[in-house]
Amino acid sequence: EDKVVQSPLSLVVHEGDTVTLNCSYEVTNFRSLLWYKQEKKAPTFLFMLTSSGIEKKSGRLSSILDKKELFSILNITATQTGDSAVYLCAVRNYGQNFVFGPGTRLSVLP
C-alpha cells in the first residue's frame, strides 16, 4: 500500500528560526513529489520535485528530493508568522493518484 509519512507532525518555533520538515514515502511507480501549504482552506502549491538532488527554491523556502532514500525535505529559513500553516507532502504515481501525508503543523511565534 502506498504511504507518505511526515515528521514532525507539529512544530513550534520563533520568528527568525530555520525549520526543516521531512517527508518519506513508499510508493509504487513514483512519478513526482509535491509540497503544499494549507493555511485555512485550500492547499496552495509550493514545489514539485521529480529528480534527485536538484534543489527547488522560492524565496526563503527550498526543497530537495532523494529518490534513492525515498525522502524529501522542505526548508524554511528566517521564519515569519505568516509561515504558520500545515505543510502537506504528496506523492504522485503513474496511476494518476496523489497520496498525501498527514501534514506538519508549523506555528511561528512572534
Added chain:
Amino acid sequence: DGGITQSPKYLFRKEGQNVTLSCEQNLNHDAMYWYRQDPGQGLRLIYYSQIVNDFQKGDIAEGYSVSREKKESFPLTVTSAQKNPTAFYLCASSIDSTTGSSYEQYFGPGTRLTVT
C-alpha cells in the same frame, strides 16, 4: 479568472439525508478529485476521474457517489450510508498526463459539512 469553485462553503444536514457538494473548474483540466480532510489529518482520496463519464474509487469511497457528465463538473453526493460524514471536503483538478511531465493539483476552497 481560471480556477476551481466549490459550493456551498458551509453545509448543515440532518442525519439520514443525502447531500450533494458542487465542484466546478474552468481550467480545462481532464482529471478531477475529491478528498476528505478530518481535523489533524491529511487528505484522503474519495473518488477521482480522469475523463468524462469515467471515475474510480479512492481509498474511502464507501457511502459516497460521484458523476462526471461534463469535463468542468464533478459533484460529490454524501449518502446516508456514510457513517461519519462530518468533515471538510476538498475538490481538486489537474492536467491528466499518463506520460511525460507530471503536474500539480489545484484545489477549490472546500466545503465544510456538518451532519447532526
